[in-house]
Amino acid sequence: MGRSPCCCHDVGVKKGPWTEEEDKTLVEHIQKRGGHVGSWRGLPKAAGLNRCGKSCRLRWTNYLRPDIKRGNFSDDEERLIITLHAGHGNKWATIATHLEGRTDNEIKNHWNTHIRKKLLRMGVDPVAHQQLPPDHQLDGSSAALLPEALLWAAAAATLGGLDIGALRQAQLLQHLLQAGSNNDATNLVANLMAASNVGLNSSNSIVPNILLQDKFNMLPGTNYLQPGYLCNTSNFAEQDVVQQQLINAMSPGTSSFAAAEPADQLCNTAAFTARDIAPGIDMLPVQEFAGLMEPMEQLPNLCSLESDSFWKELLEDGYRL
DNA sequence: AACCTTAGCAACCGCCTCGAG
DNA sequence: ACTCGAGGCGGTTGCTAAGGT
Numbered sequence: 001m002g003r004s005p006c007c008c009h010d011v012g013v014k015k016g017p018w019t020e021e022e023d024k025t026l027v028e029h030i031q032k033r034g035g036h037v038g039s040w041r042g043l044p045k046a047a048g049l050n051r052c053g054k055s056c057r058l059r060w061t062n063y064l065r066p067d068i069k070r071g072n073f074s075d076d077e078e079r080l081i082i083t084l085h086a087g088h089g090n091k092w093a094t095i096a097t098h099l100e101g102r103t104d105n106e107i108k109n110h111w112n113t114h115i116r117k118k119l120l121r122m123g124v125d126p127v128a129h130q131q132l133p134p135d136h137q138l139d140g141s142s143a144a145l146l147p148e149a150l151l152w153a154a155a156a157a158t159l160g161g162l163d164i165g166a167l168r169q170a171q172l173l174q175h176l177l178q179a180g181s182n183n184d185a186t187n188l189v190a191n192l193m194a195a196s197n198v199g200l201n202s203s204n205s206i207v208p209n210i211l212l213q214d215k216f217n218m219l220p221g222t223n224y225l226q227p228g229y230l231c232n233t234s235n236f237a238e239q240d241v242v243q244q245q246l247i248n249a250m251s252p253g254t255s256s257f258a259a260a261e262p263a264d265q266l267c268n269t270a271a272f273t274a275r276d277i278a279p280g281i282d283m284l285p286v287q288e289f290a291g292l293m294e295p296m297e298q299l300p301n302l303c304s305l306e307s308d309s310f311w312k313e314l315l316e317d318g319y320r321l
Numbered sequence: 322a323a324c325c326t327t328a329g330c331a332a333c334c335g336c337c338t339c340g341a342g
Numbered sequence: 343a344c345t346c347g348a349g350g351c352g353g354t355t356g357c358t359a360a361g362g363t
Contacts, residue, residue: 016356018331093352105331
């Protein structure tokens, strides 16, 4: 298949930065046609522009389009980009479809100039989305940022080919991280409920309740889920039962993490099982979840929190990341 | 003040994919 | 099944402004 010559090679076609006048001409031409461009190749002549069609399309889609959102990227947008990048790689156009008002070019530029460097500073390989070996990390000054970066990168890498369920799981993780941002119990409960909403409502996706369980266990006197088990139901009615019973069981008077026992210790003293909460719901041993997490070689076993100093410190710090 | 370096980003280039004929 | 035109995409370039010496 022979490649057609690009109109950009035409002699006399202007290149380089667009002037205000050119922008105005292009916008007015497209608006006159009700936003419908038709043929980009034929547009310059029709609009009276000395540009190639490709250049016009690029200028319109990346800059002049009315629905483009400009300005700094929010933390949420950055997290989403990292998550999506782990699943899709440099498929900027695919990533852009998940960020309303952002163009692939803008996301690509932001990745290369900001996010990539941020991840490197945090000791995370921006390509493999895994922790870099110690001798490849920049310095220890950003060590406090490592847990969040790791969790995000690892979760994203684990999710692999992203689908709606996977994205919801990523959101769940995000809520969990937000829940750990301070010691306010009310905020924690609100975030946990938000997290469980995302997880429990996702159809055909396994909700990592082991993570929720650790969060719940951080509240004194609460043990809601049998450690080592996951809720694997996609039945909304059953999910609602679980959720309602979790909410009912939640004791609102609990205050801080300060008196919380280490998670593993609590794991061994579960007050009642998940089957007590919602009989009939299929529960899977955590080993199956561990199977899902297999690619996360850099992460410690989630059931061995107490034995790993990194995670132990993280837990004792009340998930303050 | 002049020069150099770096960061940010708009725009370009060339290959790929898709759909009509 | 094949060709070809057109749009889409990702990598890269080059300009500009800000910061440093």
